[in-house]
Amino acid sequence: MAWESGFYYLAAGQSWPYWVSWSDTDQGLQYIVPDPRGGGVLRTHTEDYGIQKVAQFGGSPKISYWVTVKNHSTVGSYFALRGNRVG
Numbered sequence: 001m002a003w004e005s006g007f008y009y010l011a012a013g014q015s016w017p018y019w020v021s022w023s024d025t026d027q028g029l030q031y032i033v034p035d036p037r038g039g040g041v042l043r044t045h046t047e048d049y050g051i052q053k054v055a056q057f058g059g060s061p062k063i064s065y066w067v068t069v070k071n072h073s074t075v076g077s078y079f080a081l082r083g084n085r086v087g
Contacts, residue, residue, distance in 0.1 A: 002084045007037065009078050010044075015070035018081055021063060029086040032067040034079040042077035044069050 005020050020032070036042040054062040071077060 003082070004035070005081045005083075007078065007080055008034075009076060010034075010042075010069060010071040011076040012071055012074050014076075015068060017066055017068045020065045020081065020083070027063070027065075027085060030065050030083045031086050032065065032081055032083040034069050035082045036077055036079050038078040042079055043072040044079075 003020075006018070008018065010016060018032075020030075034042060034044050048066075048068050054064075065083075067081065069079075
């Protein structure tokens with residue numbers, strides 16, 4: 001399943017964690033990367049990513065995915081997150 005989410009801004013040198021969720025649907029391991037939008041330069045590094053499952057009493061677990069992105073450019077940039085299932 002390929003997907004796209006959000007419209008974000010990251011300043012030069014800034015690092016920030018981003019979260020994506022599909023409610024209680026486990027989509028498996030997701031490869032998530034920033035995709036530049038609106039011009040400018042985005043030199044990024046994905047520092048870490050993963051899956052979090054939170055058990056809920058009487059219901060399905062809450063599934064969330066996260067990725068931490070660092071902008072190595074000398075200018076800020078806008079981007080969307082793009083992802084795809086691994087494997």
